[in-house]
Amino acid sequence: MLDSPKSQTKSATGSSQKKRLDPDEREAHIVAEAVRFFAEHGFEGKTRDLAKRIGITQPLLYRYFPSKESLIERVYNEVYVQRWNPAWEGLITDRRVPLSDRLCSFYKEYSRAVYDYVWVRMFIYSGLKGVDINDRYLRGIKEKVLRPVCAELRHTHGLPTPQEIPIDEQELELAWGLHGSFFYRAIRFYIYNLTTTADNETAIENEVRVFLAGVGPVQRKLVEALTKHD
Amino acid sequence: MLDSPKSQTKSATGSSQKKRLDPDEREAHIVAEAVRFFAEHGFEGKTRDLAKRIGITQPLLYRYFPSKESLIERVYNEVYVQRWNPAWEGLITDRRVPLSDRLCSFYKEYSRAVYDYVWVRMFIYSGLKGVDINDRYLRGIKEKVLRPVCAELRHTHGLPTPQEIPIDEQELELAWGLHGSFFYRAIRFYIYNLTTTADNETAIENEVRVFLAGVGPVQRKLVEALTKHD
DNA sequence: TTATTTATTTATCGCTTGATAATTAAAGAG
C-alpha cells in the first residue's frame, strides 16, 4: 500500500537487497519469518501481512507453499522438531549426582531450549486451538520427566520403588507443581510481558531447593496412604 | 444453511421455543453465549457462527451491539468483573491463623473463582493479544497476594520486615513459584485438556505444605544476602 | 378486528481473505 512499486530497487540501503533469491534460500527465509509472525499473531495472521513483513508479494508465498495450512504445518515442524534432547532423561536418573544438582541441571538445560518467545507462544496458541501435538508433548513430560522425578524422590527419601507401590496421580501432582513453577515464569515473560530483574538460573536453583526441602514429608504421607490401601 | 426457514416453529420441542424475547432477556442470552463462544474460539470467532450457536440470525446481534468490538468489550466486563474478592487480601494477612491455613484457604477460594473454562481461556487469549487488562491483573496479584505472602513468610521465619529490608525480586519469585504451581494446573486443564484424578483441594494443600516446608532456608539466605549489601 | 410497534429475518453492501492466472523481469546458456 504505502510502498511505491519503483521503491524496491533501494539504492541507499546497499547490502543484501538482492531481488531474486535461490528457491532454497527464499523458502528458508519465508519459513523463518513465518515462524516469528505466527508466534506473534497466531495462526489467523493474514498472509498479506506476513508477505509485507518478509518484503515480498503475497502470491509469492503460494509458489513455495500450496496453501497457508501447509505453511503452518511447516512452521510447526520447524518449532517442535529437535526441542527435546533425549540426554536430559538420563540426566534426571543419574544417581551418582545429588538429586538437587540433577534437577537444577535439567531445568537449566531445558530452559535454554524452551524459554523462547516463539516456542512458548506457539505452544500456547496450539493448545488453545486444540492441536494434538500438545497432548503428546505433555504426556512426554509426564512420563520422561515427572514420573522419573517422583521415582528419584522415592529413592532419596527411602520410600518404596514404583514397582512396589505405583506412583499416584496426587504424587505426580507434586512434580507438576515444580514444573508449573518453572513454566509459569515463561508464560509471565512471553505471554504477559512481565519482566523481572531476577536471574532465571538463580530462580531455578531456588525453586528446586524449596521443592526438595519441602517435598519429603508430603510424599511420604501420600505413599503411606497408598500402602494402607493394599 | 441446513435449517429450512419453516422449521423454526418447532412443535415437538415444546418448552421455551419462544420466538420473540424481551430485549433485556435477548441481550443477556447473547452475552452469555458470546462469553463461552469467544472463550472457545478466541476473539477472531465469526459473528455468523456465534449467531448460529445462539439460534438467531447474524444481523440481530447488531441490534443489540453496534459492533463486534463492543460485544467483545461487554464479554470482557462480564468475565473480569467481580472475579476478585477483596476479602481474600485480609485472609492472607490474618496472623491469628497459621500461615499454612491462610494460604490453603486463599488458594482454595481463589480456585473456586478462577478454575473456570471461560476465565482461564479468556485470560490466556487476551494475554496473547496483548490486552492491558492482564498486566494490571498480574500486577494486582503481585501486590495483593505475592508481596503480602513474602511479608508473612518473613514474619513466620523471624526475618526483617519489608520496611526494614525491602522485598527482593528473587524473593518474590519464590511466591510466584507457588502461584505458578497453582495456575499451571488450570492451564493443563483448560488449555490442554489434561485431566487428572487428583483432587484439586488436596493438590493445593500439598503444594502449600511443600512450599512452606521448603521456603524458609532459601528465603533466609536471600534476605541475608540483601542485608550484607546495605 | 384493525392499527401500531418492534423484534427478527431476508437481502445485500463493501472490504478482506486465501488462492489463481497472466504478466514482467532478472539471471544463466548459447
Add this chain to the structure above:
DNA sequence: CTCTTTAATTATCAAGCGATAAATAAATAA
C-alpha cells in the same frame, strides 16, 4: 547480444467477513 528459464509481480477471482437497509411477522393497544 539473443534466447530460454523461472523468480517475482500485477491483476483478479470467489468466498467469507463485519455491517447496513429493507422487509417480515409477532406482540400489544385501540
